[in-house]
Each structure stands twice: as C-alpha cells, then as structure tokens.
Amino acid sequence: MKQLLGVALGILTAIGGFLDIGDLVTSSVVGSRFGMTLVWVIVLGVIGICVFAQMSGRVAAISGRATFEIVRERLGARMAVANLGASFLINLLTLTAEIGGVALALQLASSIEPTLWVPVAAFAVWLVIWRVKFSIMENVTGLLGLCLIVFAVAVFLLQPDWATLTGQAIAPSVPATETGATYWYYAIALFGSAMTPYEVFFFSSGAVEEKWTKKDLTQSRINVLVGFPLGGILSIAIAACATIVLLPQGIQVTSLSQVALPVAEAGGKLAVAIVIVGMIAATFGATLETTLSSGYTIAQFFGWSWGKFRRPVKAARFHLVMIICLLVGIAVLATGADPVMITEYSVVFSAIALPLTYLPILLVANDKQYMGDLVNGRATNAVALVFLVIILVASLAAIPLMIITGAGA
Amino acid sequence: MILSDLLNRPVLDAEGRTLGKVLDARFVIDGAPTQLLAEARLAGLIVSPHTGTTFLGYERTDENSPWLIAAFLRWRHRGSFYVRWEDVEMLTERGVVLVAAYARRSAALSTSIGI
Amino acid sequence: MTPHDDSLAPPDTYAGQVLDAQLHLLDRQVLDTDGVPVSTLDDLEITDLPLDVSLRGTPAPTIANLLTGVTLGTRIFGGRPPSSRLTRIPWRHVTDIGVVVTLGVSGERLDATWPERWVRDHIVAHIPGGRHDPE
Amino acid sequence: MSCIRRTFQRRVALSVSVGALSVLMLAGCATTSGGAMGTFSRAAVQASSALSTAQLTFQLYTTDRSTNGVTDTALKDSLKELLDAEQQVEDASPQTDAEVATQAESLKQIRAAADDVIAAQLAVSGTSSDDPTQSLSAQDAALNDLRQQLEPYK
Numbered sequence: 001m002k003q004l005l006g007v008a009l010g011i012l013t014a015i016g017g018f019l020d021i022g023d024l025v026t027s028s029v030v031g032s033r034f035g036m037t038l039v040w041v042i043v044l045g046v047i048g049i050c051v052f053a054q055m056s057g058r059v060a061a062i063s064g065r066a067t068f069e070i071v072r073e074r075l076g077a078r079m080a081v082a083n084l085g086a087s088f089l090i091n092l093l094t095l096t097a098e099i100g101g102v103a104l105a106l107q108l109a110s111s112i113e114p115t116l117w118v119p120v121a122a123f124a125v126w127l128v129i130w131r132v133k134f135s136i137m138e139n140v141t142g143l144l145g146l147c148l149i150v151f152a153v154a155v156f157l158l159q160p161d162w163a164t165l166t167g168q169a170i171a172p173s174v175p176a177t178e179t180g181a182t183y184w185y186y187a188i189a190l191f192g193s194a195m196t197p198y199e200v201f202f203f204s205s206g207a208v209e210e211k212w213t214k215k216d217l218t219q220s221r222i223n224v225l226v227g228f229p230l231g232g233i234l235s236i237a238i239a240a241c242a243t244i245v246l247l248p249q250g251i252q253v254t255s256l257s258q259v260a261l262p263v264a265e266a267g268g269k270l271a272v273a274i275v276i277v278g279m280i281a282a283t284f285g286a287t288l289e290t291t292l293s294s295g296y297t298i299a300q301f302f303g304w305s306w307g308k309f310r311r312p313v314k315a316a317r318f319h320l321v322m323i324i325c326l327l328v329g330i331a332v333l334a335t336g337a338d339p340v341m342i343t344e345y346s347v348v349f350s351a352i353a354l355p356l357t358y359l360p361i362l363l364v365a366n367d368k369q370y371m372g373d374l375v376n377g378r379a380t381n382a383v384a385l386v387f388l389v390i391i392l393v394a395s396l397a398a399i400p401l402m403i404i405t406g407a408g409a
Numbered sequence: 410m411i412l413s414d415l416l417n418r419p420v421l422d423a424e425g426r427t428l429g430k431v432l433d434a435r436f437v438i439d440g441a442p443t444q445l446l447a448e449a450r451l452a453g454l455i456v457s458p459h460t461g462t463t464f465l466g467y468e469r470t471d472e473n474s475p476w477l478i479a480a481f482l483r484w485r486h487r488g489s490f491y492v493r494w495e496d497v498e499m500l501t502e503r504g505v506v507l508v509a510a511y512a513r514r515s516a517a518l519s520t521s522i523g524i
Numbered sequence: 525m526t527p528h529d530d531s532l533a534p535p536d537t538y539a540g541q542v543l544d545a546q547l548h549l550l551d552r553q554v555l556d557t558d559g560v561p562v563s564t565l566d567d568l569e570i571t572d573l574p575l576d577v578s579l580r581g582t583p584a585p586t587i588a589n590l591l592t593g594v595t596l597g598t599r600i601f602g603g604r605p606p607s608s609r610l611t612r613i614p615w616r617h618v619t620d621i622g623v624v625v626t627l628g629v630s631g632e633r634l635d636a637t638w639p640e641r642w643v644r645d646h647i648v649a650h651i652p653g654g655r656h657d658p659e
Numbered sequence: 660m661s662c663i664r665r666t667f668q669r670r671v672a673l674s675v676s677v678g679a680l681s682v683l684m685l686a687g688c689a690t691t692s693g694g695a696m697g698t699f700s701r702a703a704v705q706a707s708s709a710l711s712t713a714q715l716t717f718q719l720y721t722t723d724r725s726t727n728g729v730t731d732t733a734l735k736d737s738l739k740e741l742l743d744a745e746q747q748v749e750d751a752s753p754q755t756d757a758e759v760a761t762q763a764e765s766l767k768q769i770r771a772a773a774d775d776v777i778a779a780q781l782a783v784s785g786t787s788s789d790d791p792t793q794s795l796s797a798q799d800a801a802l803n804d805l806r807q808q809l810e811p812y813k
Contacts, residue, residue, distance in 0.1 A: 063623055065553070072551045072564065078600050080551070111731040130651075133658045249715060250803065252708040254740060257733035261715055264725040272726045303553050303564030303592070304640060312654045314560070316644035366475060369548075370623060381475045388477075411591065412545055412568040413599050433547060436587060438621075439540030446618050447540060449587040451570065455544070490532055494584040501576050508580070515532040518542060 010219055013142025014227020019234055020286030021101030021256075022094070022193035022347045024279065025340055027235045028259040029408075030186050031242025032252050034175055036168035039236050041187045045194025046232030048387050050224050052195065052358060053203045055365045055376070055384065057220045060207035063370040067204045067357055068300035070370075074360045083356040084301045090353045091198050091297060093346040095290040096329040099125070100339020101283035104256040109276045118333045122326045125287045129322060134209050134308045141285030147278030151237040154266035160244045168243075185401040185408050188394050189344065192351030194232065195391075200357060201293040205300070209309050214374070241266070255340055294325040344408065352398045354391045362388060419504035420456045420492075422511070429458035431505060432489055432516075454497070454505065455516045457489035491516040543621060553624045554590065554613065556631035562613070563592040563636050565625055567599055569612065587615045590625070592636050611636050695758045698751040699765050700809035702744040706765075707802035709740035710772045714795045717779045721792070727783075734780050741773045761809070768805050772798050 030038045060066055065073070068087075072080040102121040103114035110117075128137055174183040212220065241262035242253060253259060256279070263275045292308070299306035299318040306318040333339065362384050365376045376384065402408075412434060420428045436449040496511035543549055545568060554562045569589040573579065593611035598604055613636055619628040631637045648654045716733040719725035725733075748766055753759045775798050778791035 065623060069553055069564075073553075076546065077551055077566065077596060081600050107732050108728045111728050131653055131656070131658055245715075249711040250704075250707055250806075251711045251715065252704070254705075254708070255733075255736035257716075257729055257736050258712055260729050261712070261719065261725075261733065264719045264729060265715075268724040269726055272724075272729055276726075276728070301564070302596075303561055305561045308658060311657050312648050312651070313644050316648040317640055319648055320643055362475065363478065376475070385475050385477055388475075410570055410572045410585070411595065411604070412550075412570055413595075414604075415570075416546065434545045436543045436545065436549075437538045437540045438543065439538060446615075446620070449543065449615065451584045451586065452536070452538065452542075491535065493536070497579055499576060499578050500573055513532050515535040517535045518544070 007219065007222055009139060010223040011227045011230075012146060013138055014223040015230045015234070016142035016145025016148070016281065017138065017285055017289070018228055018231025019145060019148055019282045020193075020196070020289075021098050021104075021283050021339070021343050022196060022286075022350070023235045024101070024238060024256065024259055024282070025253070025343045026186075026189050026193040026347050027238040028242040028246070029253045029344070030190055031239035032246040032258070033178060034183065034186060035243045035247055036165055036239065037172040037175065038183070038187055038190055039169040039239060040172055041190040042194055042232055042235050042239070044390070045191045046229055046235075047383075048191075048390070049195045049199060050228050051380070051383055051387055052200055052361070053224050053228065054221060055380070056200045056204035056361045057207050057212070057224070058217060058374065059361060059364050059370065060204040061212035061214065061217055061220070062372065062374050063364070064208060065364070065370065066208045066296060066300050067201050067361065068297045069303075070364045071357060071360045072301050074363055074367075080301065084297060086353050087197060087201075087356055088294065088297050090346065090349045091201070091290055091293050092325055092328060093342065093349060094196065094198055095287065095294060095325055096332045096337075097339055097343040097346045098283055098287040098290050099326075099329045100333050100337075100342060101256070102280060102287055103333070104339055105276060105279035105283050108257060108260060109280065114339070115334065115336065119330055121284070121287070122330050125284070125291055126323060126326055128288060129291060129308065130312060130319070134206065137288060137308075138206070138285075141281050141288065144281030145278060145285055147274045148234050148238075148282055150263055150267065150271050150274045150278065151234055151241055154263045154271060155237050155240045155244070157266035157271075158241070158244045158262070160240070165240060165243065179405070181401055181404045182408055184397065185348075185405045188351045188398045188401065189347045189408065191394050192347040192349070192354070192398075194235065195354055196347070196350045197353055197357050198290045198293040198350075200361070201296050202289040204361075205292070205296040205307075209307050211309075291322050291326060295319070295322040348398050348402060348407075351391075352395050355388070355395050358388065358391055415454075415505070420454070421504050421506050423498065423507065423509035425503075425506075427504075428507070429456045429489070431455070432457040432486070435491070451494050453491055453493040453514075455489060455491050457486050459485060459488065489516050490514060541621065548621065549625070552621075554592070554627065554636075555624050556627045556634070557619075557629055558631075560631050562627065562631045562634060563611075564596075565590050565592065566596040567591040569610065589614055590618070593639075695751040695753045696761065696809065696812035698747055699758075699761050700806075700812040702747045702765060702769065703802065703806040703809045704813070705747075706741055706744040706769045706772055707799070707806045709737040709744070710776070710795070710799050710802050712740075713737040713772075713776045713779055714799050717783070717792065717795060720783055721790075730783055731780075734776060734783065738773060738776045738780070741769055741776060745769045745773065765805065765809075768798070768801055772802055 027042070056067060059070065068084065071083055075083060099118055099122055100114065103117035106112070106117040106121065107114045174180050207220070238259070242259070245262035245265050246253065246258065251258060260272060260275055260279075264272045295318045296306060298321045299315070304317045305315045307315055312319045332342075364370050365384075366381065368375060415434060416431050418431050420431060422428055431454050433455040435452045435455060437452045438447050438449050490513040492507060492511050492513065496508050498506045498508045500506070549565060549568060552565050554565050556562050568587050569591055570587055571585040573585055589612035591610055591612060594605045594609050613627065613634055617627045617629050618625060620626040632641070713734055716725065716730055716737070720730045745766065748762055748769065751762060753762045775791055775795050778787065778789070779795065781787040782789070782791055
C-alpha cells in the first residue's frame with residue numbers, strides 16, 4: 001500500500017508541479033488570440049519534456065552527475081561558460097517572472113498591489129529553501145498545484161461546442177486577425193513554456209538530492225510519463241477556457257486576472273477560490289524550482305558543494321547565490337516591470353536556450369563511462385534526435401520572429 | 410608548466426611543417442607508486458590536423474550513437490593520430506617539434522576507457 | 525569499428541589506467557574523502573619542461589598538481605596566472621579517478637576550499653537556522 | 660598563436676551580447692511600424708480588449724460569480740490598459756488631416772471607455788449606485804466599430 005501511495009504522490013506532484021506562470025500566461029494568451037489552433041505545440045512540448053526529463057533523470061540516477069556538471073564535463077570550460085551565462089540569465093528571468101506570478105496570484109486573492117507582495121513572496125521562498133526538506137517542499141506545492149484541475153472542470157461546465165474546438169485543434173490554421181509570423185512566434189513561446197530548461201536542471205538535481213538509484217528509475221519514469229502529460233492536459237484546458245470565453249469577446253490576455261475570468265464564468269466564486277489557490281501554489285512551487293536551479297547551475301559549474309539535503313553551512317556559496325538571485329528578482333520587479341511581459345520574454349528565451357542543455361544531456365545519455373549499460377536505447381535516441389532538430393529549429397527561429405512580430409504584438 | 414600551455418599548440422615535424430594541433434595529452438598511471446595512486450606519466454600526445462578543440466572524444470572511442478553527432482564529430486577529427494612522448498624532439502615558442510622519424514599511431518583508446 | 529585508418533600503427537596498450545586529460549580529467553568534479561565537493565578540476569600542473577632544448581632521453585613529465593580557482597579564468601579568457609596565485613591540490617592526495625576525481629583527504633584542510641569556508645563563516649553561519657538540517 | 664584565437668573568442672562573445680541587446684531594441688521598434696495609423700489601430704485593439712474585459716468582469720460581479728479580489732484586480736488591469744492605449748494615441752504624431760481626425764476620435768472613445776470602467780469600479784466599491792452596464796456595452800460596441808475601421812492599418 002505504501003508503495004502505491006508513493007507512486008500516486010509522485011504522479012500528483014508531477015501534475016501539480018508541471019504548470020507555472022509561463023504555462024498559465026502563455027496558454028491563455030494563445031487561447032485568447034489563436035483559439036485551439038496552437039494546441040498541437042503543447043502536445044509536442046509535453047512529449048519533448050517527457051523525453052528530456054526522462055533522460056536527465058536517468059543520467060543523474062546512474063552517474064550521480066546533475067545537469068551542469070555534465071554540461072561542463074562534456075563541453076569543456078570555454079563552451080560551458082557561454083552555456084552557463086545564457087542558461088543562468090534566462091533562469092534568472094524566469095525566476096523574476098515566477099516571483100511576479102506569485103505576487104499577481106496573491107493580488108487576485110487580496111486586491112493588494114503586487115509590488116507589496118513581491119518581497120513577502122521572495123522571503124517566503126527563501127525561508128522554505130532554507131529550512132524545509134526537499135521532498136516536503138515538492139509534495140506540498142505539487143498537491144496544492146492540483147487545484148488547477150478546476151480549469152479542466154471549467155471547460156466542461158462551459159458546455160462548449162466541442163466540434164469547433166476539436167476541429168480547430170486538429171486542423172490548425174492561422175486565424176484571420178493574426179499574421180503567420182505571430183502564429184509561429186507564439187508556437188515557439190508555447191513550446192518554450194512546456195519545455196523550460198529549469199525543469200530539467202531541477203529534475204536532474206532533484207534526482208541527486210533524493211539519492212536516486214537504478215531502482216528509483218521506474219518510479220521516475222511513471223511520474224514523468226503519467227504526470228507530465230496530465231499537466232499538459234491542464235495547459236490545454238487553460239487554452240480552451242480562454243478560447244471559449246475570451247476569444248469571442250475579443251479579449252486578448254495581458255494580465256493574470258483575465259486568466260481567471262473563464263473559471264468565474266464556469267464555476268462561480270468557489271471555482272475562483274480554488275483556481276487562485278492553484279495559481280499561488282503553482283507559481284510558488286515554480287519560484288522554488290527556479291531559485292534552486294539558479295543555485296544548482298552556478299554550484300555545479302564551479303564544483304561547489306550544493307544541495308538542499310546538506311545543511312546551509314555545508315553548502316554556503318550555493319545558498320548565497322540563491323539569496324542574491326532572489327534579491328535581484330525583487331529589485332527587477334520593484335522597478336514596476338510587468339511580470340506578464342517578463343513571463344512572455346522568459347518563455348521565448350527558454351526556447352532559445354534549450355539546445356544548450358539538451359545536447360550535452362543527450363550525449364552523456366549515450367556515454368558508456370557515465371551510464372554503463374543503461375545508455376539510450378535505439379528508440380530513445382531516434383526520438384531524442386528528432387527533438388534535437390525541433391529544438392534547434394525553434395531556437396534559431398525565435399529571434400528573427402521576435403523582431404518581425406515585435407515580441408508578439 | 411600548465412597543461413593548457415601544451416594543449417592546442419601546433420605540432421611541427423623535424424622540417425618545421427605544421428602537422429596539426431595538440432588535441433589532448435594521454436597520461437598513464439604506471440609511474441612510481443606514491444602514497445595512494447602511482448605517478449601519472451605523460452605517455453604521449455594526440456594530434457588533430459584540423460582542429461585543436463576536442464569534442465567529446467568521439468574520435469577515440471567506438472562510441473557511435475547518436476549516429477548523427479558521432480558521424481559529424483568523427484568527420485571533424487578525421488586524420489587525428491597519436492605520438493609517443495619519446496617522439497617529441499623539443500618544445501619551442503612555435504609549438505611542439507617532433508623527431509624526424511616519429512611514428513604515427515592510432516589514437517583509439519583501448520578497451521579500458523579511463524575508468 | 526574503431527576509427528583508425530590503415531596508415532597508423534596499432535594503438536599502444538598500457539598496464540596502468542589510461543587518462544586523456546580533456547576527456548577524463550579536465551572539468552571533472554573533485555570530491556574529498558567524505559564525498560563533499562571541493563571544486564571542479566580547472567587545469568593540471570605537470571613537471572616543468574625547458575623550451576628550445578632537446579628533450580630526447582628526458583623522462584616523461586608527470587602530473588604534479590591539480591589546479592583550480594584562478595586558472596579557470598585564464599583558461600577561458602587567455603593569459604597566464606602568476607604561479608604564486610595558483611590553487612594547487614597535490615597529485616598524491618588523489619585516490620581514484622572515475623566519473624569524479626576522489627581525494628583521500630578532507631576538504632577542510634585544502635586551500636582550494638578557502639572561499640567556501642570564508643562564505644560559510646562570515647555570512648551563512650550568521651543567518652539563523654543555518655546550522656540546522658532542513659526538516 | 661593560441662592567444663590570437665582567444666581574442667577572436669572574446670570578440671565573438673562581445674558581438675553576441677551586442678546582438679542580444681539589438682534584438683530587444685528591434686523588437687521594440689517593430690511595434691511602432693505602420694506610422695500613426697498603425698499606432699491607432701493597435702491602440703484600438705488594446706482598448707476594446709480592455710473594455711470587453713471590464714464588461715465581462717462587471718457582469719460576473721453583478722451575477723455574483725466572481726470574488727472581490729478578481730473583480731477589483733481585473734477592473735484595475737483593464738483601466739491600466741486603457742490609459743496605456745490613450746497614452747500611445749496621444750504620443751503618436753499624426754501627419755495628415757485624416758490621421759488628426761482619427762487621433763481625436765480614438766482619444767474620445769478610449770477616454771469614454773476609461774470613464775465607464777471607473778464608473779464600474781465605483782459601483783463595485785458601493786460609492787455610487789448607478790449601474791454602468793448599459794454604457795459599458797454601448798461603449799464596447801463603439802470601440803469594436805473603431806477597431807474594424809482601423810483594421811486595415813494594423
């Protein structure tokens with residue numbers, strides 16, 4: 001029975017932990033402007049993150065090496081430092097967006113200005129990282145994040161015209177009001193929101209934190225292959241809600257409050273309360289993950305002692321880096337920068353930075369010195385290579401599209 | 410002397426012709442035993458005619474998956490060879506000068522891949 | 525199919541463990557005897573070799589020290605650090621080289637861990653709760 | 660010889676960072692293409708989206724389907740969008756008479772919309788008793804017409 005509970009817990013936290021401010025904002029922006037015509041990108045992104053997280057979890061469990069140790073060992077110092085620079089800055093951008101997301105979600109609960117919530121949220125994140133055990137932190141935010149299932153319930157409560165919804169999803173075409181360039185720009189943004197690099201930094205470092213071994217791999221495979229797709233379905237539900245309620249009224253999502261309106265329409269006050277709890281948990285959990293990822297990337301590159309399983313004094317520089325990153329996040333948000341705008345940039349830059357960490361992980365997953373006989377199978381390699389091409393194309397196309405569309409205007 | 414000074418330096422034959430660059434330095438732990446581990450002796454250098462930056466060692470192992478990357482990297486390091494330390498004549502500002510009758514050996518790592 | 529064309533002599537084989545610096549040593553994680561990370565291996569220091577002098581007959585150089593810290597900057601951006609400022613971990617401390625480089629001594633005594641100890645004693649230790657295990 | 664390669668590397672790193680900065684600037688200027696009319700068209704889309712949001716929010720409030728937090732925040736956000744749209748229209752420098760007229764028309768509609776949202780906020784906070792639902796939907800229709808009219812210039 002305990003084993004079953006462990007499996008269930010793993011899946012639930014994977015679902016709850018999958019969504020963050022990037023998914024919430026990007027899925028609803030896309031739903032409100034493109035309807036269901038970009039849903040195929042979410043499916044693609046979910047498959048991609050399943051392949052990627054699986055590989056990095058297996059590499060971490062077998063070789064005990066987390067992502068950035070591998071990036072440096074495989075690429076050598078010079079290429080790794082460029083990789084570190086890009087990945088760290090983009091992670092910092094995502095971290096700032098996530099803290100902003102928590103503040104916006106708390107504003108929805110309290111009507112208090114988000115700029116006041118930012119320091120409170122950042123302090124709470126630091127406190128959890130400083131004192132709370134890794135697994136407890138993951139389970140609580142993951143389970144509370146499950147409240148976002150209310151988006152899926154809302155889709156049914158809204159009794160949509162299922163034919164047009166699925167029709168749009170299956171036969172995607174660029175809506176009249178949008179240009180091809182914005183369509184593909186938001187395709188990349190959506191792909192970046194599903195396959196965020198920090199999820200992999202966190203996932204593989206978490207495997208080392210929780211001292212995974214070969215026998216934990218089946219558990220992690222179940223978590224990923226069941227949890228992430230269900231998380232992806234929630235992303236689709238968010239897009240569907242926006243399509244059903246916001247698109248017909250010409251509402252283009254530019255703030256988190258608009259994301260909650262379809263849920264209010266579908267399920268009234270109770271549903272709104274639940275979705276707010278879900279949003280706070282999802283963004284808070286994502287802030288924890290991005291903060292830890294900022295510590296992981298720097299500490300693993302320089303070879304410092306790192307990890308939440310160690311007392312803070314045993315991983316001093318690791319914790320110092322995280323404190324500094326949180327302070328930077330607070331400072332950026334204090335300038336009044338709009339967290340939704342930061343989020344939109346962070347998901348696109350995530351798509352740009354993805355190859356930097358995907359390639360080394362793919363290489364090490366094939367390296368007998370690291371993996372022994374558990375190297376990638378032929379099928380995994382085939383799928384992984386297909387995604388390498390997709391990821392490279394998305395990464396190269398992102399910047400030109402950002403210029404043409406003025407970041408999706 | 411720092412190893413990075415040696416890595417990536419041009420390799421010249423006795424007549425001064427450039428053969429390539431030092432791709433890597435191969436050490437073998439079979440010197441005089443110290444407290445814990447024997448001395449690591451510089452057995453030889455791996456020279457690549459095209460590029461000094463090694464990339465994941467595909468040129469030396471029978472690693473061939475994922476094939477797309479392995480094929481590309483092997484192409485990039487085609488023609489790389491191994492010279493023993495005994496074949497090194499001297500170190501100069503211009504690079505590593507080999508003896509006239511240096512032997513070009515395969516750079517392939519034997520089965521015990523550095524574990 | 526190992527990649528060597530016909531013109532090359534067969535590869536040497538050795539009794540001891542074979543280590544290609546770029547592939548198996550450089551940029552690897554260095555752990556101390558308790559498994560606590562010390563640093564990443566940034567460079568190696570080998571016995572000095574004279575310039576412009578025939579090296580025929582001289583014994584092969586050996587690895588004297590593992591280098592970390594300031595050499596990372598110079599290795600990436602060029603230039604040479606003054607030898608006095610190199611952070612050295614003597615080769616004799618190394619017990620095993622596999623996926624990581626393992627030392628036989630505790631990290632506390634090595635000067636490679638000085639920055640970690642400084643941050644710990646001056647900053648982290650002063651924040652309440654810093655010494656407790658997370659619960 | 661190896662240091663020549665490194666300065667080349669430093670130059671590459673420099674150009675990459677300059678490239679990244681120019682991307683952000685270019686992304687900014689792309690939103691100002693299409694001259695004054697382009698700005699008006701984009702502002703009209705933004706304004707009508709904001710007003711529709713306020714209309715939906717107020718309707719959810721009157722049917723007691725939304726919480727105070729969401730209602731207050733959504734109205735505050737849509738007012739901010741409307742004022743931002745108004746600012747864009749004011750900052751545009753119209754050249755021809757048609758553009759001057761469009762600017763005036765756009766400002767009139769957007770300001771009316773902003774007044775309606777403020778009325779909704781007052782109704783929600785209970786300080787005023789009149790119900791802005793009619794004027795919200797009337798203004799919504801007006802802004803939609805403006806948006807259709809300016810659609811070709813987008």
